Amino acid sequence: MRERSSQALHARCFLLLPEPQRVTEPMSCLRTFFLWRSAAGLLLAVCCVAGLCLATGCQSEPPPTASAPAARPRTTPPASARNTPPNRPAPPVKPSVAKPPRGIEPPANLGLGGSESTQPDTGFGPGRRSPNLGELMDQPGAAPAVAPSKTPRMAIDQAKTASRGIRKISGKHLDLYTDLPASPAIDELTTVFDLAVPKWCAYFDVPAEKAADFRMSGFLMGDANNFRAAGLLPGSLPNFPNGFQQGWEFWVREQEDDYYRRHLLLHEGTHGFMNLMLGGAGPPWYSEGMAELFGTHRWENGQLTMQYNPPDKTETPGWGRVKIIRDETAQQRALSLLDVMRYDSRAHLRVEPYAWCWAACYFLEHYPPTRQAFVDLRAQAADRQGDFTSAFYEKLKPQWPEIDEQWRIYTQGIEYGYDLExxxxxxxxxxxxxxxxxxxxxxxxxxxxxxxxxxxxxxxxxxxxxxxxxxxxxxxxxxxxxxxxxxxxxxxxxxxxxxxxxxxxxxxxxxxxxxxxxxxxxxxxxxxxxxxxxxxxxxxxxxxxxxxxxxxxxxxxxxxxx
Ligand SMILES: [Zn+2]
Structure with missing residues (x-):
């Protein structure tokens, strides 16, 4: 037995782990408040089925019905549009998280929830430039939720589609249009989607009968110009990097890896299911975190496992969320759970927030003290009273120091296959x-x-x-x-x-x-x-x-x- 030299053990961690360094200018409370007002706009926007806005201005005309013959050009962008991330980090842009000063109790409403946005309509209309993703996702969403049966579908000209070399693969819950050549990995995507639907139903507590008519249209694009020419990629959509969902439709750009292509399909499908079947998808951290949680999957021998915890990176090529968290942490940019919950919609123009939102939802789902409260959030996805996150925090507030401590242990040591239990x-x-x-x-x-x-x-x-x-x-x-x-x-x-x-x-x-x-x-x-x-x-x-x-x-x- 050897004896080690005497060493001092004390609270050096405060030096080893300084506060995350932001690369942005300090943000005043007022600025923070207004950022969150705009995030609130998104929350409401998410609650609105986007197809409503496809055919009308969000607030100025009565909701269209499913019998509307065709979509007219809209005068405002869709409200419940969701995107998926690039699978590699983009150059740093202005972070969207504001953190309260250390040692100060967050304000009562934490800036975590949403309330009706007071932002003026930015007025995107015909003839104007397309909104960027952040602008699009930050629109006020005052329109009421629309039942799926009343949500219009994008008109699809089958002859025009075929003339552009776009074929249609049909499953029970998905019509997938693609200009990519036939291959097992492409042609089985509708099967993957169909297997996901009962899993979404089970988790979100949606009766199978209610989802019987849930049928989306997906556009898997090798060359986006084909889809634009066929009228399947409206110019009003933002220039999304990888994927986008609104109403009954979603778009996915072709990926190098079979895994990440399926991941995006399931990510957008999760947005679609939540928006259409639950009437909303919650604030950005929850909406994107759940889409990532259900997007992260295993597909083997015809069996689909969602909410997968990949044991190593070889199973999820192109995904990289674990590495992102490790890199961020190594760069002293670790986020607390509250930081993640404060993300606004613009944060998701970068890939890092997707990694943090995935980690937060994975953690909250699997950490026993938070599991039940987190699962219960599914019933609040359409909440438009603005207290989605605040109410969640209040419920867990007595245990929050321990929750936060465990979260920091988790994110500091995150690994593929991390055994949280x-x-x-x-x-x-x-x-x-x-x-x-x-x-x-x-x-x-x-x-x-x-x-x-x-x-x-x-x-x-x-x-x-x-x-x-x-x-x-x-x-x-x-x-x-x-x-x-x-x-x-x-x-x-x-x-x-x-x-x-x-x-x-x-x-x-x-x-x-x-x-x-x-x-x-x-x-x-x-x-x-x-x-x-x-x-x-x-x-x-x-x-x-x-x-x-x-x-x-x-x-x-x-x-x-x-
Ligand atoms: Zn998304």
């Missing part, structure tokens, strides 16, 4: 035991993330932390390990399996700042620790949160005053 921080109830004249002992599981020892270490104290036991860090082949780890494999710069320690200070956690669990040190089998700021000792072995499931065994820990 196993990586949950395990706290102990009851008063912590003081390590003093009497040594204190604890048992740590090898297959879990941070675990409280229940042992309190005092400020300025010196402690000997000894760990013993043999445990398994891989099943096939079975791989035994001891608390010093194995030095032929490293994870995050430390030997795989080495005992890691951190002192968690409740005050810091409750202040909503970076958790001190991010300030860990390798302890190995024996470590003489000098504590600067006291707190409860937390331990875990050093391994990827994606690889905990094949671990087994326990480590006995003894803490004494030398």
């Amino acid at each position: 196993r990586a949950l921080i395990q706290h102990q109830t009851g008063p912590a035991r003081e390590a003093g004249a009497q040594p204190q002992e604890a048992v740590i599981q090898a297959d879990r993330g941070w675990q409280s020892t229940g042992i309190m270490l005092a400020s300025n104290g010196r402690y000997l932390i000894e760990s013993t036991g043999s445990f398994q860090i891989a099943r096939e082949p079975a791989w035994k390990c001891e608390p010093n780890g194995v030095t032929i494999h490293y994870y995050e710069g430390q030997p795989l399996g080495i005992m890691m320690g951190a002192i968690r200070m409740d005050e810091a956690a409750l202040a909503g700042g970076p958790t001190t669990l991010l300030n860990s040190v390798p302890l190995g089998s024996s470590f003489l620790l000098t504590v600067q700021q006291g707190g409860v000792l937390y331990l875990k072995i050093n391994e990827s949160p994606a690889s905990l499931a094949d671990n087994a065994g326990q480590i006995q820990v003894r803490v004494s005053v030398p």
Whole structure:
């Protein structure tokens, strides 16, 4: 047993993890407020089925009906149009997130919800330039939701379509028009879509009968000019990078990877299903996060798995959301959950917000303390009272410091296949035991993330932390390990399996700042620790949160005053 040199462990995390640096100018509260008013406009816009605006001005004419013969040029852009992201980061543009000063309680309404926008109509009309995506998605959406049966469909001239080399592939819930040559990966897309519909129904609690007539038109474009010439790509649409949805239609540009093409199809399909079947899709973080959650999938042997947690990047070529979060975090641009929830519609002109919204929805869906409240949001998707996110936050507010702490642990260590259940921080109830004249002992599981020892270490104290036991860090082949780890494999710069320690200070956690669990040190089998700021000792072995499931065994820990 070797003894490591004495080191000090204290709350350096505040230095290691500064506040995210924004590349924009400071934003005043008033500016922030108005940004959120505009986001509120989107929320309302999302609630409005876009086809309404396709044929009429949003506010000036009565809603069209399904029997309308053909769409006339609209005078305002569609309201519930949604786009999908580029699959690689764009050059930085002005961020759309404003963060309250540290240590200040967010305002009562958090700027998280929506309310009726007071923005003037930007007046896009015939003869004017096409709106860009942000402008389009930020339109006031005062029009009431329209039942799917009343939502007009875009007129499709089949002869003209065929003359441009565009063929039609029909499934039960999707007519897919494409100018791409026949291939299994293209021609099976309607099957993929049809398999998605019952899964959307199940998650969003929509009876199958209600979705029986749910049938969208999708345009998979090799050459957008073909679709424009065939009248299938209205000039009023924004110049979207990859995908776009409004009303009963969506458009997807051809992709290099079969995976990402399907991903976009399912992403736009999720928008369509939510807008048409639920009457809305919620604010940007929820709408885009759910589209990403359901877009991230596995397709193998005719089986579709949605809400997939890809175990490695090879299963999802072109997607890259995990890498984006890792890169953002490494660049000190980690976002809190509230940051993500404050995204406005313009944020989604860049790819990073899609990654953050996916991560937020994945986390909230799988983290036990938030799961039920998050699932319940499906019933609020059409909420137009403006308190969608605020009400969600208020419901979880008492637990928010712990939720935020877990979120930071998740995003700082995000990996493909991250095992959120196993990586949950395990706290102990009851008063912590003081390590003093009497040594204190604890048992740590090898297959879990941070675990409280229940042992309190005092400020300025010196402690000997000894760990013993043999445990398994891989099943096939079975791989035994001891608390010093194995030095032929490293994870995050430390030997795989080495005992890691951190002192968690409740005050810091409750202040909503970076958790001190991010300030860990390798302890190995024996470590003489000098504590600067006291707190409860937390331990875990050093391994990827994606690889905990094949671990087994326990480590006995003894803490004494030398
Ligand atoms: Zn989208």
